[in-house]
Amino acid sequence: MRSYTELSRIVGAEHVxxxxxxxxxxxxxxxxxxxxxxxxxxxVLPGSAEQVAEVVRWCYAHDTPIVPRGGGTGLTxxxxxxxxGVVCSLERLRGVRELAxxxxxxxxxxxxxxxxxxxxxxENGLMFAPDPGAAEQSQIGGNVATNAGGPHALKYGVxxxxxxxxxxxxxxxxxxxxxxxxxxxxxxxDLKSLLVGSEGTLGVITAVRLRLVPAPEARAxxxxxxxxxxxxxxxxxxxxxxxxxxxxxxFVDGPMLxxxxxxxxxxxxxxxxxxxxxxxxGTRSEIGAQRRVLLEVMGGVAVAIHEPADVAxxxxxxxxFNPAATAVRGGKVSEDVAFPVERLAEGLERFAEIAxxxxxxxxAWGHGGEGNVHATVLVDPTSARELSAxxxxxxxxxxxxxxxxxxxxxxxxxxxxxxxxxRLQWDERTVELHDQIKRAFDPKGxxxxxxxxxxxxxxxx
Ligand SMILES: Cc1cc2nc3c(=O)[nH]c(=O)nc-3n(C[C@H](O)[C@H](O)[C@H](O)COP(=O)(O)OP(=O)(O)OC[C@H]3O[C@@H](n4cnc5c(N)ncnc54)[C@H](O)[C@@H]3O)c2cc1C
Numbered sequence: 001m002r003s004y005t006e007l008s009r010i011v012g013a014e015h016v017x018x019x020x021x022x023x024x025x026x027x028x029x030x031x032x033x034x035x036x037x038x039x040x041x042x043x044v045l046p047g048s049a050e051q052v053a054e055v056v057r058w059c060y061a062h063d064t065p066i067v068p069r070g071g072g073t074g075l076t077x078x079x080x081x082x083x084x085g086v087v088c089s090l091e092r093l094r095g096v097r098e099l100a101x102x103x104x105x106x107x108x109x110x111x112x113x114x115x116x117x118x119x120x121x122x123e124n125g126l127m128f129a130p131d132p133g134a135a136e137q138s139q140i141g142g143n144v145a146t147n148a149g150g151p152h153a154l155k156y157g158v159x160x161x162x163x164x165x166x167x168x169x170x171x172x173x174x175x176x177x178x179x180x181x182x183x184x185x186x187x188x189x190d191l192k193s194l195l196v197g198s199e200g201t202l203g204v205i206t207a208v209r210l211r212l213v214p215a216p217e218a219r220a221x222x223x224x225x226x227x228x229x230x231x232x233x234x235x236x237x238x239x240x241x242x243x244x245x246x247x248x249x250x251f252v253d254g255p256m257l258x259x260x261x262x263x264x265x266x267x268x269x270x271x272x273x274x275x276x277x278x279x280x281x282g283t284r285s286e287i288g289a290q291r292r293v294l295l296e297v298m299g300g301v302a303v304a305i306h307e308p309a310d311v312a313x314x315x316x317x318x319x320x321f322n323p324a325a326t327a328v329r330g331g332k333v334s335e336d337v338a339f340p341v342e343r344l345a346e347g348l349e350r351f352a353e354i355a356x357x358x359x360x361x362x363x364a365w366g367h368g369g370e371g372n373v374h375a376t377v378l379v380d381p382t383s384a385r386e387l388s389a390x391x392x393x394x395x396x397x398x399x400x401x402x403x404x405x406x407x408x409x410x411x412x413x414x415x416x417x418x419x420x421x422x423r424l425q426w427d428e429r430t431v432e433l434h435d436q437i438k439r440a441f442d443p444k445g446x447x448x449x450x451x452x453x454x455x456x457x458x459x460x461x
Contacts, residue, residue: 004042007086010054015045015092026087029074030134033333034387036416038080040067043087049109049167049175049206052088056204057173059086065449068200070142071113073134075336076415078146078199083449088204090141097207101126104212105164105181110141110205114148117210126212129156132411133319141205147197149411151248151318154369155281156213158411160196165209168195170202171442181209194437199413200448202441219247219281220291221314223306224298225272229253231301232274233345236368239278240341242297244290249369250277250318253348256363256376260324265313269304276368277318321365321374329361331381333390334374337401338410341371347404351375354396358389372410398424413452420456431455 027038065085093109101124114135121128131150149158165179179192226232254273261268280290339347355362360377379386402424434454
């Protein structure tokens with residue numbers, strides 16, 4: 001086995017971990033799928049962007065794969081070292097280089113947690129709106145690398161919409177700055193946006209320039225219960241068509257509503273088989289105006305409309321959906337996809353049919369205003385038959401999404417689990433360009449190899 005002594009020289013011996021055991025922290029992420037096995041040869045924890053550059057330089061010179069790692073909360077195996085090599089964890093890059101509330105901006109290093117970025121903004125009267133669900137653990141570098149979303153992306157955009165500039169290490173080990181504080185910049189091709197969402201396959205992000213906005217004065221969530229999924233999906237279209245701009249428009253289908261009803265801070269009406277969480281924000285008068293329209297539009301169709309006073313309790317309930325679904329049978333396989341919002345009803349119905357055909361219990365929830373569905377089947381994780389059925393359901397779902405003009409990867413990335421399926425939604429020529437971009441950034445194919453592949457490798461490639 002290769003010696004990693006030189007990496008110790010770069011980052012200090014105490015920041016190098018050789019051959020971590022299979023299944024341990026740095027060999028896994030939050031996807032926890034059986035078919036995913038990481039086997040890092042070494043893990044390095046650089047303490048500065050310059051050290052990251054030296055590590056990448058060493059790996060590139062020694063033909064060693066480099067797997068950037070943030071908080072390890074990814075759900076598609078992106079940070080799992082499936083091809084061995086060196087895991088480069090950004091967790092020690094925790095500085096905030098600049099925080100300028102009067103200029104609405106912040107410059108955190110990649111390893112700062114999402115929650116810390118949100119908190120610093122809030123403490124200064126500002127808001128960093130992206131709110132992916134594992135904020136205590138995920139890092140801003142990981143959020144940028146996956147272009148993470150969350151409930152409030154509907155009004156405020158996904159993480160990339162908040163990035164004005166990046167610092168990154170590109171192959172073969174060069175520290176570069178792309179973009180800056182200018183909020184308008186069309187001087188070159190949009191390389192910043194290429195790195196956003198590149199999942200560690202084009203470079204290692206070491207710091208991020210973020211724009212912030214003044215925090216809204218207040219927010220007011222409403223829970224709208226509906227009798228049928230069709231009525232629920234139509235209600236979302238009606239809300240948007242009425243000109244309301246919800247800060248969040250989440251949906252929960254009937255089977256999922258049954259699972260989480262017990263934890264709901266209120267009482268779920270017996271005849272509801274679909275629910276929406278509609279939050280509006282702004283000044284008190286803006287909220288009042290939006291609320292009036294919402295109640296008018298939903299008044300005739302809703303089974304009930306609740307206006308919970310405890311906003312935090314409601315969102316805690318929403319954040320508990322993942323573990324609640326897992327707890328039903330000990331395991332779940334959840335695919336994060338997006339349908340065009342006007343095809344959501346059809347997408348949900350056909351997903352339920354696919355799962356029923358494979359004899360698995362299905363449920364769905366997600367960011368409905370964006371057609372973003374966490375399409376889930378509940379499984380016994382020890383049953384090979386059920387896991388294989390779940391995989392088959394996933395494949396049929398991806399084909400369905402492609403045929404309806406949606407996306408196989410809405411916000412959780414492609415990573416390892418969803419690789420090779422871009423042709424379902426892109427033209428051949430554009431898939432070819434995707435491959436060429438990878439080669440231009442990473443001619444040796446060492447940056448997070450095997451991830452975010454547009455197509456699967458053939459035996460002779
Ligand atoms: C309970 C739960 C809820 C979630 N909810 C949401 C949600 O609402 N919305 C959403 O979008 N996601 C959600 N996620 C998924 C996950 O939190 C996001 O994908 C997050 O952005 C990953 O960040 P991370 O720091 O944990 O990255 P990791 O998991 O460590 O890595 C993810 C990918 O990014 C790459 N990467 C990480 N850091 C860097 C870097 N500095 N430079 C280059 N590449 C890097 C890795 O190589 C990998 O490919 C959820 C996950 C969990 C467990």
